[in-house]
Amino acid sequence: MDFSFSEEQETVRGLAAQIFAGRATVERVKAVEQSDERIDQDLWAALAEAGLLAIAVPEELGGSGLGIIELALLLEEQGRAVAPVPLWPTLVLGALPLAELGTPAQRQAWLPGVVRGEVVLTAALAEYGANDPFRPRVTATRDGTRWRLDGRKPSVPAGHVAARVLVPSATPEGVAVFLVDPEGGGVERTTAVATDRSKVAHLDLAGADGELLGDGHDGGRAVPWMLDRALIGLCALQVGVAEAALRLAAEYTSQRQQFGRPLSTFQGVALKAADAFIDIEAMRVTLWQAAWRLHAGLDATREVMVAKWWAAEGGQHAVHITQHLHGGMGADVDYPVHRYFLWGKQIEDTLGGASAQLARLGRALAEVPG
Numbered sequence: 165m166d167f168s169f170s171e172e173q174e175t176v177r178g179l180a181a182q183i184f185a186g187r188a189t190v191e192r193v194k195a196v197e198q199s200d201e202r203i204d205q206d207l208w209a210a211l212a213e214a215g216l217l218a219i220a221v222p223e224e225l226g227g228s229g230l231g232i233i234e235l236a237l238l239l240e241e242q243g244r245a246v247a248p249v250p251l252w253p254t255l256v257l258g259a260l261p262l263a264e265l266g267t268p269a270q271r272q273a274w275l276p277g278v279v280r281g282e283v284v285l286t287a288a289l290a291e292y293g294a295n296d297p298f299r300p301r302v303t304a305t306r307d308g309t310r311w312r313l314d315g316r317k318p319s320v321p322a323g324h325v326a327a328r329v330l331v332p333s334a335t336p337e338g339v340a341v342f343l344v345d346p347e348g349g350g351v352e353r354t355t356a357v358a359t360d361r362s363k364v365a366h367l368d369l370a371g372a373d374g375e376l377l378g379d380g381h382d383g384g385r386a387v388p389w390m391l392d393r394a395l396i397g398l399c400a401l402q403v404g405v406a407e408a409a410l411r412l413a414a415e416y417t418s419q420r421q422q423f424g425r426p427l428s429t430f431q432g433v434a435l436k437a438a439d440a441f442i443d444i445e446a447m448r449v450t451l452w453q454a455a456w457r458l459h460a461g462l463d464a465t466r467e468v469m470v471a472k473w474w475a476a477e478g479g480q481h482a483v484h485i486t487q488h489l490h491g492g493m494g495a496d497v498d499y500p501v502h503r504y505f506l507w508g509k510q511i512e513d514t515l516g517g518a519s520a521q522l523a524r525l526g527r528a529l530a531e532v533p534g
Contacts, residue, residue, distance in 0.1 A: 169237070176219065176234045180241035183210055188247035190500050196248045201325060202363045208249050212281025220259040225271060227263075232393055232458050235260070236400035240509060243404025246503050248362060250284050250322035256397035257321070258285020261330060261390050263343070265378045270343070274328060287330035288317035289394055289515055291399075299427060300387075302376055304342060311335075311342060311374040312350070314365065316354065319516075320346075323365025324355045330377060331369075332387045342374030349373065360503075360510035364429040392454075394515060396470040397438035399451040402475040402511045406444045406482040409504035413437060413486040416493070422455040433489060443478035443500045450474045461469075469525040475511065476518035483508030 187207045196204045213218050219234050221227025228234075235255055243249050259278050262271055262285070277283030291301055302315030303504035313333055320329055328343045346353050347366065354367050378387060414437065417427040427433050450471035457464035460467070483505045487494035490501050518526065 169309075172346045173234055175238060176216070176230070177237040177241060179214055180238045181244075182243035182529060183207070183214055183216070184241050184247050188245035193246060193248060193421075193503070197361045202248055202357075202361060203250060203322070203325065204248050207247060210280050211251075212279070213307060216282055217255065218279040219355070220255045220263055221279050222263055223273045223274045226273065227513050228337075232260075232396060232455055236396060236455050238402040239397050240404040243401040243507070244408040246360075246405065246507050250286070250325070252286050252324070252394075252401060253286035254525065256393055256394060257287035257330070257390070258330060260393055261287070261368060261377065261386065264389070265341075265382060265386055267378055270375075270377070273365045279328070280408055284322050284326045285330070286320055286322045286326040287332075287394070288320045288323070288388060289332065289391060290317070290319045292316060292318055294328040300332040300334050301341060302331055302369060304332040306338065307362050307387070310442050311376060313372045313374040315342060315369050317369070318366050319356070319358065319364045320367055321358075321362070321364055321513075323353065324363045324366065324454070326365075329367065330390070331367075331374065332390075333374065338384050339387055340380060341377040341390070344369070344372055345376055351368075352505045358510055360507045362510075388465070389528040390514070391497060392458060394456065396451070398511050398514055399471045400453070401464070402479040402508065403444065403447050403451055403509065405507045406447065406479050406486075409483050409486040409501060409508070410440050410444060411474045412501050412504070413440075413489040416480045416490055416515050423431065427440075427489075430508070436485050436489060440482040443474075447471070447474045447478050447482075464527055466525065468519060472496065472516070473518055473521045473525060474517070476513075476521055480512040480518070 187210055216238060218227040219230045222231040239251060244336040253413050256533050262274055267435045274283055301311055304311045304313050323329060323346060326346055330425050331344050332339055333342055350370050355363055355365055416432050454464050454467035454471040458468050487505045488499055493499050494501055
């Protein structure tokens with residue numbers, strides 16, 4: 165399906181594609197995966213120099229003042245390159261909420277550093293057990309004029325290098341979001357390796373200092389606002405991952421010969437590739453439908469959940485197919501297609517797999533009158 169974007173949006177996509185293609189080579193990604201941080205600092209600096217880290221930052225703070233459409237285009241290109249940089253956590257989980265919901269002091273403290281590539285941000289939206297950010301297991305209590313946070317948060321993306329983590333917490337007045345220093349007192353941080361070989365952090369909070377995001381009068385808007393955009397970011401990544409994986413499979417099966425014919429000419433191969441193509445197109449349609457509604461200021465809760473279900477169900481189906489079409493090469497960790505499989509699985513499960521997302525969507529639909 166053809167989508168029309170503005171000239172500015174096409175510029176963002178083209179610039180991102182150029183930088184990722186030139187710097188996120190197979191050899192470079194493999195080397196970064198073996199490093200301690202698992203983050204390509206050179207690529208991160210190049211994205212900052214090109215102004216791509218400034219997309220979600222207001223113009224008065226040195227940014228471009230753009231939004232979720234442009235971020236999705238950037239993340240889609242990252243997915244195509246499976247580039248190991250913390251774009252989703254920093255720009256979508258951190259910079260977007262700060263720009264929209266933060267106080268002027270909070271925006272000034274952190275967003276210029278994001279633009280320069282000096283600050284990594286993230287949010288702790290995942291929960292232990294049933295993943296429901298609307299019922300956080302972290303509690304926040306007042307201690308005079310300060311807030312103290314207690315609880316545990318798993319699998320915080322880029323949490324091992326983040327300057328601040330946005331943590332949804334239960335307060336006596338409802339759910340609020342707090343900025344937490346992961347190196348501060350009362351915070352125990354454990355680093356772990358995720359399915360896609362990136363690093364995440366598990367946080368144990370015991371009386372940790374929390375700075376309330378914004379003025380605290382958002383009426384409980386922060387968490388659903390953040391979750392919608394977090395899911396859209398994952399969907400954009402998954403479209404890029406699945407599409408690049410299918411392209412690899414098409415090239416491989418067109419070159420590999422069996423019985424004197426290219427594998428791509430066999431009906432079974434063609435049908436499998438067609439299934440993956442259809443999944444990817446459904447992912448793309450639902451992604452841009454939801455992203456457009458968010459961009460237009462319309463309610464997009466159900467559309468976002470539909471897009472996330474397709475990214476989870478269709479995405480994992482597509483990467484399974486592409487790896488299967490590579491035969492034995494698909495199991496070779498020195499061949500790049502396996503990396504797309506790992507990213508696809510990671511994105512599928514982040515913030516709820518297909519079954520969890522379908523259950524959440526069913527509950528939302530059941531609440532609609534009539």
